[in-house]
Amino acid sequence: MAEPNRIEARFTKLREQGRKAFIAFTTAGYPNLGAYPLLLEKLPAAGVDLIEIGVPFSDPMADGPAIQAANNQALREGITLAKILDMVRDFRTKDNETPIVLMGYYNPIYSYGPMRFLDDAQKAGVDGFIVPDLPPEEDEEFRVPAAARGLRVIRLVTPTTDAERLPTVLKDASGFLYYVSITGITGSASAEAANVKTNIDAIRAQSDLPIAIGFGVNTPAQAQEMAALADGVIIGSAIVKRISAHLDDYGKPSATMLDDALTFVGDLAKAVHG
């Protein structure tokens, strides 16, 4: 096993404190290139334990309308993978502990050049990646060189991952496990606690990795309910929607956007932390 990185350090610390992790997803460059770093910088103080940065893609197949729209706007604003790494580098000058995971589709990474990207991401201070269109069957070419650089490729477990398949997903998993609580796209439905519990228990029986629940969690009440079932809760679409409510027809944010988004993030954090 490689050196522990910020992800393991954070989950270990939270476990010692008996706390659950609140993982906030936001779309890089959304609502614009100027506002995003300000949001990013304030997430830890608002109670975010692990930051998930969405890397915009023209064709976000696993995402619902809210994140699709955020992707499009961020791309129009001119976001690129290189700019996202710059934002992480700046963030690291102020915060060297909060883990950062980039979540994005494989093509922009492939286009950048996976090895060069891994080198640059490591130098910028990224800790891991969630690549939804890179299942275990295809992730070796990225996962192995990532691990060699101390970076984690987070595996996803879903309601369709049956008992026969689960070992395939857990083998070579690292960092934490992302439990996708619904069968659907981001922000579409809400998870059913009873179903989630059964599946989380099945994963627990076979893995010691921390488990975070995401995709179907939209409100503080749901966040609280899900936190009781796992080691962490991931919330994305709800935050993105909160930001989008502040945009005018031209995508320009209101003056209160940042404060309101952070207040909402704070409420979610409180719900997760209990």
Next chain:
Amino acid sequence: MQNTDEDNASLRAVPDDKGHFGPYGGRYVAETLMPLILELEKAYNEAKADPAFQLELDDYLKHYVGRPSPLYYAPRLTEHFGGAKIYLKREELNHTGAHKINHCMGQILLAKRMGKKRIIAETGAGQHGVATATVAALFNLPCVVYMGELDIERQRPNVFRMRLLGAEVRPVKSGSRSLKDAMNEALRDWVSHIDDTYYIIGTVGGPHPYPAMVRDFQSIIGRETRQQLMEAEGRTPDSLVACVGGGSNAMGLFHEFLDDPSVAIHAVEAAGHGIATGMHAAALTGGRAGILHGMRSYFLQNEDGQIQEAHSISAGLDYPGVGPEHAWLHDNGRVSYVAVTDDEALDAFQLCSKLEGIIPALEPSHALAYVGKIAPSLPRDHLMVVNLSGRGDKDIFTVAERLGVQI
């Protein structure tokens, strides 16, 4: 594996068991879908090995689709170009007017065998949507077809056809509002309806096993062609020409002949306004390797790996990617990939209509345009087979508009 001699390796023995055609293909899908495509692969392999499945498919192809489609010697086109002897493989005479029904028939029988209760599809020109709606009607299964708003505008007759057949056509407003976005939306539907839904993909694209499965269902085109030309001329063709959107009609014609070194194979992409303008749909001629829609292949993309919109007068070719087997055949040089422009295709559309009394779809008009470039300089005994993948009734509004004619 006994045979390690590269030169002797069959070009027809791909993909491997993970769905790879050399470096291309694979299964780049979300974990939620992974168990579903593994189940599909297993079900397809079982069906393929089951003679009863093949018999049932053959029966529908013969009595419902109208196969075999004729291989027609086109005397006036041949005379006009003054070179190669041109044969047209008449896929436009199939029920629903294009080759798409071949893989829809195969896939609906598979869906039925798997006990699926709901059918979804994406469509560009609407030909695949019509073929899917047709087989769904035949087997009494509810059907949802995703179609870009832009394509709904330019392929109105097919939208109405699908509705007549009982399908629900859902307009896709995201992204470039055309075929690639319709495919995104169909994939989103599939992850949201995992238990009962079968996704009928309309080309040799998507995650494994789709590229191989759709090719297998389409390869009847090439098998018939070999036999029919043998009957007509007593030999194999010297060259094949087909248009490439995702690549299903082309793979259907080519696959049978990949190991016949004497057969030259030309695949024609859509050059739109011209490759140099950037406004085209030629993934192999003007794109580069990438990952989208579950496969590694060639895609039109910008320097940051964002997928770009394709441009073609033909909605069926207006896709920024291409099936992974074509990417492989491109790189290994077995097939030559070329591109023709909107204007060249429009000319060929009119020429074929006037000379042969056959109104071709705009898609195979691209193939015909390329025939016009190479046939004249070939000898009279050169046998060239062109895949006439669809009929042009659906395109008359687009063509009339381009020609400035009010109908």
